[in-house]
Amino acid sequence: MSFQPVKVCEVELSEPVGAITAPGHESALVLARWYSEPLAVVDIPLRDGTADAGQVALALWRSVGRQVKDSATAAPAADGPRALRDDGLRLPSPSPYLTGRAATLLNAPPASVIICTRDRTERLGGCLAAVLRQEYPDFEVIVVDNAPADEAVADLVAGLNAAGTNGVPLRHVVERRPGLSWARNTGLRAASGQIVAYLDDDEHPDRHWLAELARGFTLGHGVVGVSGLVLPAVLDTPAQRLYEQFGGHSKGRGLSAEVFDVASHARQHPLYPLPAFGVGASMAFDREALLRIGGFDVALGAGTPARAGEDTAAICDLMLAGGTFVYWPGAVMWHEHRREFAEVERQLDGYGSGLTAFYARAVLRDPRRLLTLARLAPRAVRDLRGKDSVRTATMADDYPAGLRRASVRGMLSGPLRYLRSRRAQTRVAARAVRSGVAAAA
Secondary structure, three states, X not given: OOOOOEEEEEEEOOOOOOOEXXXXXXXXXXXXXXXXXXXXXXXXXXXXXXXXXXXXXXXXXHHHHHHHHHHHHHOOOOOOOOOOOOOOOOOOOOOHHHXXXXXXXXXXXXXXXEEEEOXXXXXXHHHHHHHOOOOOOOEEEEEEEEOOOOOHHHHXXXXXXXHOOOOXXXXXXEEOOOOHHHHHHHHHHHOOOOEEEXXXXXXXXXXXXXXXXXXXXXXXXOEEEEXXXXXXXOEOXXXXXHHHHHOHHHOOOOOOOEEEOHHHHHOOOOOOOOOOOOEOOXXXXXXXXXXXXXXXXXXXXXXXXXXOOHHHHHHHHHHHOOOEEEEEEEEEEEEOOOXXXXXXXXXXXXXXXXXXXXXXXXXXXXXXXXXXXXXXXXXXXXXXXXXXXXXXXOOOOOOOHHHXXXXXXXXXXXXXXXXXXXXXXXXXXXXXXXXXXOOXX
């Protein structure tokens, strides 16, 4: 059967549910929300590119009905609904979810949104438009232009400032040293916010993304970082479908909030990020806490031989230092997955490399970590070989062997790549010092 794309959309259950029409699409991937709270991601089949309102309502109710009933009966003077009504599911009293967000915004800490980019103005423009629409009272946006080949990013930012940014300060900062971690650290040093939030230039945040990240900092004691739900913006190509089948950017984490404090290490140790604590595509940190650990390791991440892992390492370092990290799915991000098979293959190679580079780094920094890793090894073997682990459960028998091999190839080469990267970045830092550029953390 020839490939047909999947329509990606969202449905707000407090409003009337309409039909989904997407000619040429075989199904719809729907984020079901109630008073903006994400409840479920639902696959709805389309017949001739259409599902009528009744079919949409029935499919969504099957997935979220129990949650809605529980939430409704917990609200004052509310009875649990039995189905999705034509006019939507309305509460007679204010939504607790919206009330919680409003409380967060009343005491919203200043925030800095940092977007690191390298010669991709065609994507950056859409990302910035979504960021500048954030419903948050006090934030700035910093675009870190990493080793630019021309002035295109600077011109884009200047044009947006000239046109108006809804009162949001928008700054352009250049980091000449190539590598995502160099850029992330430059943004960190330039930031003035109490919270620093990172996203990639191929993403579009929900308008409440920043507010919900800020809410995450209120959900535990000593919270130093928060990550959110990352969903595909489109599923138009076979490669995008395969990447989402692999688990996408929120592999195994889904729509259940998690608080990772010291007590949680027995359940999921910081050195075993599966499911991932969070991803660089959507994460926020207490700025001072991130500065105390030295920011991001410049030998990890895109633009280095290690290829990835800088986000995992930063989160792990904060947790090992006693900090609490929160996964809060209310912070929704939409990501443009790679469109071609070769791009996904390279991406999975990079993720595998970044994971084992992260382990090599952990041991080099503290050889005693070998004992911890030895205790975690049996679980890792089960996850790699089992059919029902987070790593493999979504990968059907016909999942391309080339993508599996790419991930394994990356994992096998990660430690050596990390050693190469450390040497390379040491030389980069030395050249920067000689040329008078301040060395990054």
